[in-house]
Amino acid sequence: MFDNQEAYRKQQINIQYRDAMRRADRLEELANRLSRRAAVEIENLSNDISKQWEGDEAVLFLKKAAIIESDISKTVKNIRECASTIRRIAKQSLIIE
Numbered sequence: 676m677f678d679n680q681e682a683y684r685k686q687q688i689n690i691q692y693r694d695a696m697r698r699a700d701r702l703e704e705l706a707n708r709l710s711r712r713a714a715v716e717i718e719n720l721s722n723d724i725s726k727q728w729e730g731d732e733a734v735l736f737l738k739k740a741a742i743i744e745s746d747i748s749k750t751v752k753n754i755r756e757c758a759s760t761i762r763r764i765a766k767q768s769l770i771i772e
Contacts, residue, residue, distance in 0.1 A: 695765035702758040713747040
């Protein structure tokens with residue numbers, strides 16, 4: 676009976692580990708997609724503004740776009756850190772068990 680319970684417990688731990696790693700991979704994938712999409716959209720927006728708008732307001736708008744791009748980069752970094760933390764905790768939990 677003990678062997679079956681122990682085997683079941685180990686199986687559950689492995690399932691939870693794989694699930695955590697899949698979720699971390701998904702977060703990483705989302706961060707990558709957000710980063711690529713933001714880079715393209717901000718670049719397109721900046722190019723359009725530069726071509727179609729002149730003066731101080733255009734410069735101000737481009738500065739705000741740069742701030743938004745920086746904020747998105749910080750968000751991407753935080754998402755990647757979350758994924759890394761999930762992986763680290765999952766590995767530690769697997770080792771402990």
